[in-house]
Amino acid sequence: MKIFVKGFSIILGIVALSACNKLDLNYNPVQPVTVPSSLRLPAIQANLAYSLYAQARFAAYHSYYVTTRTGNSNAQTDTWNYNNITRMGAWRWHYFDVGSNISGPAGMLLRAEEDGDNNYIGVGKIMLALSFLSATDVFGDMPFDEAYSGSFNPLYNTQEEIYAGVERLLDEGIEELQNVSSSASSMNANADLIYQGDYRKWIALANAVRARMKLHTANFTNGYQELVTLINATLTDFEDAVFRYPGTSTSNWEKNLWGESRPNPEWQFADIRNDLLNSLPTDVLMKTLTIDEDAGLYDPRLYKLTTPGTNNKYLGAKMSEGLRDNALPSGTTYQDFANLYNGYWTADSSAYPYMIEEELYFIKAEALYYLNDNQGALTAYKQGVETNLRRLGIEEGQIINFLGSSKLAQTAENLKISDIMMQKWIALYLQAESWVDIRRYHYSVDAYPDLYYPRFALAEWGGRYIQRFVYDPQTEYIYNPKEISRLGADKRDWVFTPLWWVEKSTLAGN
Amino acid sequence: MRKSLLFSVALGLIATTGTVAGEGLPAGRETPLLSDNVVQDIVKGRVTSADGSIAGATIAVIGTTVSAATDVDGNFSIRAKVGDVLRITYIGYVTQEVKIESATVLVTLLPDDGAIEEVVVTALGIERSKKNLTYSVQQVSGDDLRAANQGNILNALQGQVAGAQISSSGGSPGLPTEIILRGSTTLTGDNQPLMIVDGIRVNNSSSNGTVNRIADINPEDIEDISILKGAAAAALYGIDAASGAVIITTKKGKAGVMQIGGTYRAFVETMGRLPRQQQIYTTGTGGTYDESSGSSWGRKFRYDEPIYNNIERFFQTALTHDAGININGGSENLQYYMSGGYRKAGSMVPNTHQDKINFLMKGTAKLSDKISVTASANYVQNNIQEGLGGASAGGWINSILTYPLRYDILQYERPNGEPWYAYKEPEDDGRDARISPMWGVMRNPRNNNVDRFILNGSIDYKPLDWLTLNYRLGQDYTASKYRTVTTPGTPGAANVFQGRVTESNANSKYVTSTFNATIQRQFYDDFEVSLILGANSDYYVSDGLAYSAENLLVPDIFSPNVVDPNNKILTDNLASRQRYAVYGDLSLSYKNMLTLGITGRNDWTSTLSPQHRQFYSPSYSGSFTFSELINPDMWYGKLRMSYAKVGKDAPIFRTNTNLRQVTTVGGGFVVDATGGNPDLRPERTSEFEVGTELGFFNRRLNVDLTYYKRESIDMIMTPRVPLPSGYVIMTFNAGSLWNKGYEASINVIPFRNENFTWSTTVNAWKNISKMMEFAGDIQTFKYTNAQLNAGSAATTLDEHVLGIVGRDYQRTEEGYVIIGNDGYPLIDDIEKSIGNREPEFNIGWLNRFSYKGFDLSFMWDFRFGGDILNASRQRMMSVGTGYDVGQWRDKEFVFNGVVAQEDGSYVRNEQPVVLNYSFFANNYYQVGTNFVEKINWARVRYITLGYTIPKSLSSRLGVKRLGLELSAQNPFVITNYSGGDPEVNSAGPNAGGSGASTMGVDNGAIPLPRSFSFGLNIGL
Incomplete structure (x- = not known):
């Protein structure tokens, strides 16, 4: 019995000793815990x-x-009901x-x-x-x-x-x-x-x-005065902050998420996979980009922001209604609308904007407008539009034509807040900042003349x-x-x- | 000994003759003797066992030197006369003494495997006499297990164990089954008991949502299974014991003439109960026909349009073959058991099959009087291909349930093998097309191939009479390959559309090393002491490479070899864990009447923070056999009581945070979504149990009752956490809960004579649970992988653990639904608890009949109450294929409820409204209570009819034994459930790797199949 007790204690001792050493293995040996900042910033x-x-x-x-x-x-988008999302x-x-x-x-x-x-x-x-x-x-x-x-x-x-x-x-x-x-x-x-x-x-x-x-x-x-000062100081050094994707890539991770291939690199975030395929440009967008519908005359950016639909038509769909809108010509299909993919912001290789220069001009225009400097506002507004036209690669002649067209306010007296806000809205196409603007204006038709309450909101x-x-x-x-x-x-x-x-x-x- | 009767009847079920088992009385009493009272000098007879006749048994006439031996057929003749007593001995069997009462003596020997003095296997493989047991252990014999004819042994346990909630994720060979003993102990993480085979811990994971790995074990090899339900029973497993333990003992060799057994079974599997669909409306939305829409909310089908019953068309009838052979025998000093099995299983799900090979070798050698060794090697190859691959939340057949009925589900490819798109827009190359789910099933299957070796060696050294030293070393090695392919042309994101292959390889090892010293002594005749001291090491390591390769350049080769290097991702995975433990078990008995037990175990684990790394688990238990005081021969009565505190450690690598490489533009490293928690403490479980065992009428009626209350404290969870914490997922100590319940197990032999025996077992149980405390401000915890639009599997503070939360309609204080001024019911603002997924009451009722060569057994399974969250129906309603859409859509309806008046009173609603698309979309299927169903069922799990042809006939065929068997599995279910089969567990035990129990969640579950089998077994 004594021998046994001794032997047993020795065995226990050995177990206990080895335990102390080998229990420190809860660190994943094949993944780093820290890396230099230069390896963190790109991601x-x-x-x-x-x-x-x-x-x-x-x-x-x-x-x-x-x-x-x-x-x-x-x-979420048609009935504004967020109660059942996961x-x-x-x-x-x-x-x-x-x-x-x-x-x-x-x-x-x-x-x-x-x-x-x-x-x-x-x-x-x-x-x-x-x-x-x-x-x-x-x-x-x-x-x-x-x-x-x-x-x-x-x-x-x-x-x-x-x-x-x-x-x-x-x-x-x-x-x-x-x-x-x-x-x-x-x-x-x-x-x-x-x-x-x-x-x-x-x-x-x-x-x-x-x-x-x-x-x-x-x-x-x-705060408008302060804002104008800030903008003026900022514009000198400012350069577009955009995240660029390679021209061609077969990797799901190297594409703009608005892109045509509808990438979903993180599979569990299917909810943010873009649905432009099953979406249509709204009547609001089309009205804003139309100069003369009967003459088929459009803002030149229409052809840059979207690509032509199969039937080369440019209808607009009512918010939340889509093809369900009875006012659409009978027999209308999605092919009678512009294709939302492969526009300037919606191709796989498009850059994704953090913030672009136009926004600064429109901020300035809005601020000056409320400081009653209509002339200054008009100038900033035109600068914003022009910057956007150039960004989208509109030809010089068309730029001059459009800047002088009736679509834009041409005189300080005629400049309305809606001119500024709608042009900013076009320049910031698909950016969430536009929703900020719309909410600031309480979805008002004074600033956004074509808005209406969606039919299918609950x-x-x-x-x-x-x-x-x-x-x-x-x-x-x-x-x-x-x-x-x-x-x-x-x-x-x-x-x-x-x-x-x-x-x-x-x-x-x- | 008393309790043995039932047990041996159970064992004797497949016995050929009307076996009458020995019971507590002297062995010969019950042996069938004939009584024609003829006095003769030569007595003839035959010696048999449950497995057939016994050759070479020794027959001796007591008090003389006369002896004889049986021949090949077990026959003997001996010089003796009526009144003499014969002693029949044969190695491996219990010696019997029989008084001669006629010229012919038939003797049935019972195997000497401990069944007589009934012992049960308890923690650490320690065999204990059932008489002295101080806690509840339920044992299921291998034969009862096999009568269920299930490939997965957990499915075969259904109904056989009081207190075990077993639910499979559906009927397909690759799907996992979950077993929970005495209620859920954690909200995420493994709720399942520890799995032990022959003393070593084995793998029961179900990674990637595939089959739980205990299904690799061949049911044919199982001698019996002990279920250690409570903490006291499992206390010697310490930090692993929180959810109980399932102790599987495999067959071992028996000394004697070599016995060869062969079995063959063929199964025909067809679909079981299916969900219903409407067959009235075609595709479209909001009532308008629209070919481009995948919804079935269009106009009515025209008379000339075909309507396909796609659910029925999808499932098929399949054949399964299962063959096995086993050999066993040996001498007194060396016994062996060998078995081989092959199973080729089909499935009612197309393109789904299983190939499984088992090979087991086991030998025991007695090297000397003091030393014996046992070694076994088990090889399993289990290759499963599945056509339907669920997501982490289940959803296997969702795509089938929602596929428009205007398309034939069986049309999915062109003759040249290219996809056949049901609908595609002209500009689309197929990425966004609609295609039959059959395409994915046939062309994008997933494969899970496993090679597994379980090695087990043990040495027993008995230096002294009262001392046994045992050392056991075992390793469960699993090499698993999980592979998915996506054939180019499969609609989906660009990378999928161009084809993809992913593969994950892992080699995992559980190494268990155990040393036990057992001291057993008797004092003053009446006292018995047993002391076990031991130490244990448990090491787990899993190592593997996984890759994902997208955009196949050669479309018909699924390999990273044909993929651009930029489109390959390679990952190295490594995980390891070490645990050590020392423990002791002291048991003191007085006269088989009073037993006291104390155990203690100290664990050290690597998965917890150093300051919380140690964990002590004590247990205290006692039993009192009060029948010993009054007429001990007439009845049996025992009271037992126990208390134990055990625990659980954390998942591996959860105490610190790692970085992870990404393949975004520019690359680099990001924080891993799973954050580390340096403060992890062990989870503790304490359980109190009290029970009684009663036996009456010569133990023909036995009752076992148990009450338990189990508290789980500082439960460890690994859920999604608030993102402002900086992580997505984290392991933390999240709260406390309790389970309590009752278990009853009743065995009765209502009728028994030489030819006919009926025995029946009823297992009944009820578990209720309550969430006591949550960390932080949590009120309701939703399970990540079971949040299904209208409702979620969830646990709410002060409510049942396995709950459901969702929205209800607004109600008055009296409970009337409040109807809005527009005539539609109003949805409540706040989510609340709307269901309990745990059944209120369960009964498993097993019946066994034997009449001459016939054996019939069947298992009834009753479930009362408990809710199902029918997310399948919700999904079908939302896309318009639901049966109720056909019944109710566009009908006028007056909601039963009340309308609020301006003065605050309510009047009955009488306003008729139309149940249009908007109602269903924006009201009906956003309300969780519309999809919670309280379920009852009565089902037959299996019916098995066996027939063993008479010896005379089988011996003419040259075999010792020949048995035939007809069986049906899940032949019918009677239920009030509106969906398919109500046994649902959408995501299985390891829901998306995080392990929440999704029992009672129907999210596209594959209904259980109905199958019929024919079997043949031969003994040589």
Whole structure:
């Protein structure tokens, strides 16, 4: 017995000893835990393009650019009902794919800090600011202070607080880029796919983002003068911030998500796969791009933004109705409409815009308009249109013709806010920022003369217009029910609750 | 010994003669003796066993030196007279003594496999006398298992175990089956018990939504299965014991003449109960015909338009062959068992089949009086091809349920093999075309090929009478290849349209090494002490490469070799886990009357954070056989009680965060969607159990009752988490819940004589559960892979664990539906709990009849209550193929409900409205309660009729035994369910890898098939 007890203890001892050594194997040996910032930035930039797309995927319908072909078929875009969705992809793209990779618990900023790469910190913060701004403009209140704190039920900051936070991020980002450390790792074209490491351009983008944000609130903060100053300073260095895709690629990951091949690189995000195939240009879009329908005379950009349909006709479909619109000529098929693919913004190889120069001109035009500088406004407005025409590759002669056409306001006295807003709307084709503008103006016909209430929006909504997205039902509603119910986001009609800057807006229609 | 009766009857089911088993009384009493009272000097007789006649048995007349042996047919003659007592001995069988009462003596020997003094296999393979057991263990014999004729042994267990909720994901060889003992213990992650085969842990994963790997084990090789349901029973498994354990013991060699057995079975499988569709409306939306629409919301079919019943047309009748052979025998010092099996299974799902080979070799050698060794090697090849590949949320037949009835589902390709598109727009090259789901089934199957070796070696050393040392080393090695192909031309995103092949290879290993020292001593005759001390190491490693290759340059070769390098993604996967444990088990018995047991185990695991890495699991139990006090021979009565605390560790590699490479423009690394949690603690489960065993009428009536309450604390989940945390998925300690329930198992032998025996077993159980506490502010947790538009599988605080949440209509306080001023019911604003997926009550009722050479057994399965979330119907309603669309669409209807008046009162609604498309789309199928159904069923799981032809005939054919068998599996189900077969578990046990139980969620489930089989078994 003694021998046995001894033997047994020895065996136990051996087991216990070996246990101490071998239990430390819970680290995945074939995946890194950290990599230099230059290996993080490209993916963040690619993800920001995806993220902005994820917002535009639905905002493009709520902005009346396009509508479903069959009509009354898509709950979100035709009936404005977000109650039965499983996931809200746009929420993930912002918080995880972009945000967490920048400032999450395993984000780029940590490593950049360790390595003293404050250039990456600067660029990271500016991108984070842009991502937060675009996200709060579709979601409203959301976690900011407690984001990435490890909490599963973080406080939702008000949009006003988020705006202040975005501005802080922009300031800090600019500050870093103005003082890039000499020991910082280089940021070359392989690391920075947007500006190839040109910090001046990043600073200009930061200010452009600031201008976009200031425009949302200028009407109730009396901020137009400040805005004009900011724009003028920004325009000198600004260059389009777009994420470019290769001319040809067979990879699902290297395509613009609006593209014809309808890529869905992350298979679980089928909800953000584009549906332009089964969508039609709206009557609003067609009216805006038509100069004289009987003469078959159109804005030259029509042929750049879309491609001709099979029947070479350019009908427009009513929002939410599609081919169900009885006013369409009998026998109308989708082939009587323009093809939405392979336009300037909708080809597999199209660049995806973070922010483009035209937007700055239109911001300036709008600001000057409200400062009663109609002449200045007209000039900025024309600059915006011209920049857009040139971008789309319109021939010089056509540019001159169009700029002088009756489609555009030609004199300061005749310049209406709707001229500015509709031209901005065309220039920002499919971008979610257009939905911001429309909501700022309360879907008003003063600014958007061709808008109307969609026929198939549910009677339940009582004639209200859609104002926001729901939070991700699969996570936020589960983990943070107190905040959700404090905000009222558990109500069926939550998406009709106006955002902060809509509620405050003094613009037309209120 | 008493309890043995039923057990041996169960074993004797396929016995040839009207076997009468020995019971608690002296062995010879019940042996059938003839009584023609003729006095003779020569007595003739025959010795048989359940497996046929016994050759070479020794017959001795007690008190004399006369002896004889049986011949090849088991016959003997011996000089003896009426009144003498014969002793019949044969190795491997229990010696019997028979008093001669006539000139002919027939003796049936019972195998000496422990069945007499009934022992059950408990944790760590320790055999315990059932008498002294202090917790509930239910044992299922291999024969009862085989009578079910199921390829997957978990399916064969259905109804045989009180408290085991077994649900398969549908009828197809590649689909997994989930077993949950005593309720769900975690909301994501594995709810299934530990699987042990001959003392070593084996793989029961069902990665990629394919079959759960325990199905690799050949049912023919199984001696019996012990189900350790409670924490106390499984406590010696410590950190692995939270969900109970299933202990499988395979057959072993028996000393004696070599026995060869062969079996062959052929199955015909046809479809079972199918969901219904409308056959009135063709494609379109909103009532208008539209060829381009995939919805069936168009106008009515014209009389000249064909309507295809596509669900029925899709499923086929298939044939399955299953053949096996086993050899067993040996001497006193060396016994062997060998078996081989081959199964070629078809399926009612086209292009779906299975090829399975099993080979098992097992030997035990007694090297000396003190040392014996056992070794076994089991090889399994299991290759399954599946036509229908579900997504992580299930949905196998959704595409069939929604395919417009105007198209023939069987038309899917051109004669040259190119796809036949049902509808395609002129500009479209096919990417966005509509095609019959049959195309995918026939051309894009998935394959899962497994080669598996289970090696097991064990050495027993008995240095002293009272001491046994045992060391066991086992390895379960699985090499698995999972492959999917997409034939070019398959509609979908560009990369899919150009063809794709993905393959995932993994070699996984479970290595279990166990050392046990068992001390067994008796004191003062009445006390018995047994002490087990042991140590255990459990290592798991899985290593594999996976690739995905898109855009096939050569369309008919599915290989990365014909793909541009930019379109290939290669991934290296590695996971490993180490656990160590030391444990002890002390058991003290007094006079077979009082038993006390204490166990303790300490675990160390690699998957938890260093500060929480250690875990201690104690158990305390006792039993009191009170019948020993009063008339112990007349009845049997025992009370048992136990308490245990066990646990669970975390999934592998969840304590830190990794980066992952991406293939976006510019490449680089991103945060892995699954974030690390450095604070993971073990999940703890504590369980209290009390039960009683009662036996009456010479143990012809036995009742076993159990009550348990199990609490799971700090449950570990790996769900989607709020994105502002910076991660998408994370493992964390998420809350606490309890399960409690009752289990009853009743065995009765209502009738028994020489020729005819009827025995019956009823297993009944009920489990209820409640979510006690959630981490943070969670009120309702929805299962990621079971969120299906109108409703979600979910758990709500203070509600049933296996719940359903969704929206209901607005209701008055009295429960009337509130109707809006437009005449349509109003949808409630807030989601709430609207169902419980757990059955309210279950009964499995097994009957066995034997009459001469005939054996009949059948299993009834009753389910009372419990809800199904019928997402299949919801989906069919939304695309217009649902049966109720045909019944109700465009009809005028007055909703039963009340309308609110301005003064706050309600009046009955009388406004007729039309049930148009808008109503269905925007109202009806957004309301979860419209798709929750409370289900009852009565079904026969199987009926098996066997016939063993008389010895006289079989010996003329040159075989010892010849049996024939006719059987039906799932022949019918009576249910109130509106869909297909109500046994549904949309995503199986490993839903999308995250493992939420989707029991009771019908999301395009493949209905269980109905099958009929013919079998033949031969003994040589």
